[in-house]
Amino acid sequence: MAVEQGLRARLVRTLGFFKKELFSVFRQPRLVLILVIGPFLILLIFGLGYRTTPPPFETLLVLPNEEAQLADQADLNEAFGAGITFEGTTTDLDSARNQLRNGELDLLIVAPEDPLSSLEAGEKADFQVIHGEVDPVVRSSIELLARLSVDEINRRVLSGVVTTAQAESEDVEEPVTALRETTSALVAALETGDRSGADEEIDELRAELDATEQRTASADSLYRSVGESLGFDEGEIFGRIEENLQAAESTDQDEALAAARELEKSVSELETSLTRAQQLDANLLVAPFGADVVQVNDVSMEPGIYYSPGTIALLIQHLALTFAALSLVRDRQLGLTEVFRASPLASGEALTGKYLGFGSIGLLVAAALTGAMLLFGVTVRGSWLMYAAVLILVIVASLGLGFVLSGVSKTDSQAVQYSMLVLLVSIFFTGFVLPLDQLAAPVRVISYMIPATYGIQALQDLVFREVAVDPIIVGGLAAYSLALMAGAWFVVRRDVVSVRG
Amino acid sequence: MHASPSSRPVVASGLTKDFGDGAGVFDLDLEIEAGTIMGFIGPSGSGKTTTVRMMTGVTAPDRGELTVLGESPLSFSRNTRARIGYMPQHAILYPDLTLLENLNFAASLYGVSYKRKARIDELVDFIQLEGRMDRLPREASGGEKKRIMLASTFFHSPELIFLDEPTAGIDPVLRRRFWDRFRELASNGRTLLVTTQYVGEAAFCDYVAVLANGEIVIIETPEGLRQAAYGGEQIEVTFVSPPSRSEVGQLSRMVGVEGSEPEWVDTRTAHLIVENAGAASQSVLNWAEENQIALEKAEVFQPEFDDVFVALVSDEDGERVNGR
Numbered sequence: 001m002a003v004e005q006g007l008r009a010r011l012v013r014t015l016g017f018f019k020k021e022l023f024s025v026f027r028q029p030r031l032v033l034i035l036v037i038g039p040f041l042i043l044l045i046f047g048l049g050y051r052t053t054p055p056p057f058e059t060l061l062v063l064p065n066e067e068a069q070l071a072d073q074a075d076l077n078e079a080f081g082a083g084i085t086f087e088g089t090t091t092d093l094d095s096a097r098n099q100l101r102n103g104e105l106d107l108l109i110v111a112p113e114d115p116l117s118s119l120e121a122g123e124k125a126d127f128q129v130i131h132g133e134v135d136p137v138v139r140s141s142i143e144l145l146a147r148l149s150v151d152e153i154n155r156r157v158l159s160g161v162v163t164t165a166q167a168e169s170e171d172v173e174e175p176v177t178a179l180r181e182t183t184s185a186l187v188a189a190l191e192t193g194d195r196s197g198a199d200e201e202i203d204e205l206r207a208e209l210d211a212t213e214q215r216t217a218s219a220d221s222l223y224r225s226v227g228e229s230l231g232f233d234e235g236e237i238f239g240r241i242e243e244n245l246q247a248a249e250s251t252d253q254d255e256a257l258a259a260a261r262e263l264e265k266s267v268s269e270l271e272t273s274l275t276r277a278q279q280l281d282a283n284l285l286v287a288p289f290g291a292d293v294v295q296v297n298d299v300s301m302e303p304g305i306y307y308s309p310g311t312i313a314l315l316i317q318h319l320a321l322t323f324a325a326l327s328l329v330r331d332r333q334l335g336l337t338e339v340f341r342a343s344p345l346a347s348g349e350a351l352t353g354k355y356l357g358f359g360s361i362g363l364l365v366a367a368a369l370t371g372a373m374l375l376f377g378v379t380v381r382g383s384w385l386m387y388a389a390v391l392i393l394v395i396v397a398s399l400g401l402g403f404v405l406s407g408v409s410k411t412d413s414q415a416v417q418y419s420m421l422v423l424l425v426s427i428f429f430t431g432f433v434l435p436l437d438q439l440a441a442p443v444r445v446i447s448y449m450i451p452a453t454y455g456i457q458a459l460q461d462l463v464f465r466e467v468a469v470d471p472i473i474v475g476g477l478a479a480y481s482l483a484l485m486a487g488a489w490f491v492v493r494r495d496v497v498s499v500r501g
Numbered sequence: 502m503h504a505s506p507s508s509r510p511v512v513a514s515g516l517t518k519d520f521g522d523g524a525g526v527f528d529l530d531l532e533i534e535a536g537t538i539m540g541f542i543g544p545s546g547s548g549k550t551t552t553v554r555m556m557t558g559v560t561a562p563d564r565g566e567l568t569v570l571g572e573s574p575l576s577f578s579r580n581t582r583a584r585i586g587y588m589p590q591h592a593i594l595y596p597d598l599t600l601l602e603n604l605n606f607a608a609s610l611y612g613v614s615y616k617r618k619a620r621i622d623e624l625v626d627f628i629q630l631e632g633r634m635d636r637l638p639r640e641a642s643g644g645e646k647k648r649i650m651l652a653s654t655f656f657h658s659p660e661l662i663f664l665d666e667p668t669a670g671i672d673p674v675l676r677r678r679f680w681d682r683f684r685e686l687a688s689n690g691r692t693l694l695v696t697t698q699y700v701g702e703a704a705f706c707d708y709v710a711v712l713a714n715g716e717i718v719i720i721e722t723p724e725g726l727r728q729a730a731y732g733g734e735q736i737e738v739t740f741v742s743p744p745s746r747s748e749v750g751q752l753s754r755m756v757g758v759e760g761s762e763p764e765w766v767d768t769r770t771a772h773l774i775v776e777n778a779g780a781a782s783q784s785v786l787n788w789a790e791e792n793q794i795a796l797e798k799a800e801v802f803q804p805e806f807d808d809v810f811v812a813l814v815s816d817e818d819g820e821r822v823n824g825r
Contacts, residue, residue, distance in 0.1 A: 006579075008612065008614065009583075009611075009612025010612070012609050012612045012613065012614065012615070013609055013610060013612055015609065016605075016606050016608075016609025016610060017609075019602075019606075019609075020595065020598060020602075020606050023597065023598055023602055024595060024597040024598065027597040027598070027637075028597060334593055334594075334595070334596075335589065335591060335593045336593050336595075338554070338559050338589050338593070339587070339589060339593055339607075339610070340610070341557075341558060341559045342557040342558060342559055342582065342585065342587040342663075343582055343587075343610040343611060344579040344580075344582040344583045344610075344611065344612065345610055346579070
């Protein structure tokens with residue numbers, strides 16, 4: 001009976017705190033609005049207003065002289081794509097630099113002075129990209145854009161070379177046809193045992209082979225490199241033809257005939273190979289591989305959509321943490337700790353009541369935010385149960401962190417400052433904006449001290465990837481929640497229930 | 502002396518809490534009998550609140566021994582805490598809860614079951630706030646908040662009650678009602694320790710401890726305080742017209758009055774300190790009758806406790822005693 005009464009009294013005390021915290025929050029609708037709607041609106045406006053691609057860089061091409069036109073402006077615009085808007089060309093580098101300094105231009109692309117000389121000297125002819133940007137993200141974009149642009153120029157130059165080579169290789173058709181006909185004649189001579197006729201054909205073949213090799217010389221290196229990439233080797237065929245010719249000179253009738261027949265096949269192979277090379281698209285030859293990016297899910301990755309799970313985790317954390325931090329500080333500031341210390345209240349009862357009260361409010365807000373996310377057309381692809389579990393864990397961990405922070409806050413304004421500091425840290429260190437992988441490993445320790453880090457990773461998996469959440473993430477968050485709970489219990493026991501010296 | 506906790510709920514010996522610069526409580530010896538009201542009277546800063554805080558386990562003493570309900574307040578069991586009621590000096594209420602919700606929360610702290618309506622009605626009637634419990638604390642006066650605190654303290658029917666200035670800011674009529682309630686509780690076996698700055702409230706206490714500068718000047722019954730303050734009981738003698746020098750001399754030499762130098766309030770009225778006020782006043786009446794002296798009255802005089810308090814805490818030069 002006494003035990004039952006004791007348990008009932010504990011329950012009454014716990015529920016007393018639960019109701020008290022609920023009433024306290026609901027009596028301050030403006031506070032809830034500021035804490036939830038405020039950051040939500042900020043993030044919503046950011047999501048709607050943020051462009052994933054930066055505006056094109058206004059660019060001037062600086063040429064060494066008037067004659068050095070690479071292409072007309074429209075062609076250059078097409079070559080460099082949407083990242084760059086060409087404002088024209090100039091030969092006055094100093095004036096262009098001034099325009100860049102004055103902010104009239106974003107980029108200068110300076111063409112190499114004498115590319116041919118550089119190439120002859122075995123050096124690359126570098127385009128110089130000049131900018132005045134200080135933002136490291138934009139600078140990275142410029143560096144990437146510069147590489148892509150030069151690649152595009154290289155491709156265009158190569159494409160021109162290949163087209164020329166193809167045109168030249170059309171002259172090969174005639175000697176190759178002759179080569180084929182003479183080879184057939186050689187086979188016929190050997191089949192009839194006409195050794196002297198065969199020798200004449202071999203001499204003629206040698207002359208025709210030289211002529212063919214000379215005709216293909218200009219395009220030879222191209223064919224060699226491109227051909228190897230595509231799986232055939234013209235140089236190797238010429239080598240084989242040479243070997244077959246030598247073997248066909250054998251005095252052994254059968255051996256010479258077999259070599260002649262092999263020669264016939266090699267010539268036919270050469271003819272096929274050259275025909276294929278002529279027919280290939282020059283653009284394909286210089287850039288044979290493309291990239292087809294396929295997304296395994298069909299979620300639109302507009303910023304507003306992408307940031308929605310992270311926003312929920314962040315807002316829930318901010319709300320729970322602020323309520324928890326303010327609650328204990330307010331108890332102290334009001335002087336209620338004096339009443340608590342004199343009463344039979346235990347730390348665990350006060351703490352459980354506060355967890356339940358603020359946890360319920362956190363869940364209500366999480367449900368509302370999830371509803372808003374669904375209205376935006378974003379659905380949870382993974383398990384709803386796991387989604388709820390992750391939100392609960394984020395709330396519990398955030399409350400714990402808030403209670404711990406209240407232990408070092410003397411006033412409610414200090415508690416709010418700490419709460420805002422955690423929000424700021426969360427934006428940079430949780431993977432909300434910048435990927436976690438880009439943080440150095442020691443710095444990531446800070447990330448994993450923030451509950452939203454776990455929440456954002458888990459919620460993004462559940463919402464977008466339709467994969468099971470990494471158990472290390474959920475387990476880590478659960479363990480961290482327990483650790484923070486222990487810290488919160490210590491703070492409540494020290495500040496609220498224990499006797500003061 | 503080792504009194505049982507039931508007969509002496511509070512026993513303190515050499516109790517000291519030193520905040521430095523003369524502030525605190527020093528070498529406090531005290532026993533409170535069960536079923537009595539112990540009044541703690543003293544000016545602001547005299548150590549009343551610190552004493553109460555040590556007794557409720559809110560503050561730890563630096564030295565001395567203290568047992569409350571048989572336990573040290575530093576290691577109160579939950580059951581013991583549940584037997585104690587404590588009303589802090591200042592009204593401490595959650596600003597976002599109504600007065601009723603605050604009262605309910607206080608009840609919850611002591612694990613009072615949810616079948617509380619009758620108890621709430623009774624207490625709200627006592628503090629005279631019927632129909633006004635749905636207001637937030639910011640809409641209530643300081644006195645009303647105090648009343649909520651008092652009701653919160655009584656909610657769980659504690660057997661030992663510490664009330665730190667419960668009547669401060671309360672109107673005289675309600676103050677009297679409070680003291681009636683305190684007396685009723687004491688007569689029902691509850692023990693109360695009540696601090697107050699209203700010296701006149703000493704009259705409602707069974708015992709009064711006068712504190713000054715962190716030390717107990719005296720612990721006495723209210724009547725005992727008066728005697729201690731003036732060295733005996735007092736009578737007030739009022740002549741119809743200003744007495745002659747010889748009449749004053751005769752009065753001073755009377756049996757039962759001798760040795761007391763009359764203190765003249767005005768030209769016709771004098772206060773005399775006597776051993777037995779009843780007998781002395783009768784003697785004066787007899788003397789006047791025998792000597793045909795026109796007396797308006799001669800009766801027992803009970804000085805105001807404010808005067809008693811001033812007399813107790815001041816030395817002959819009018820300086821406070823125990824000055825640190």
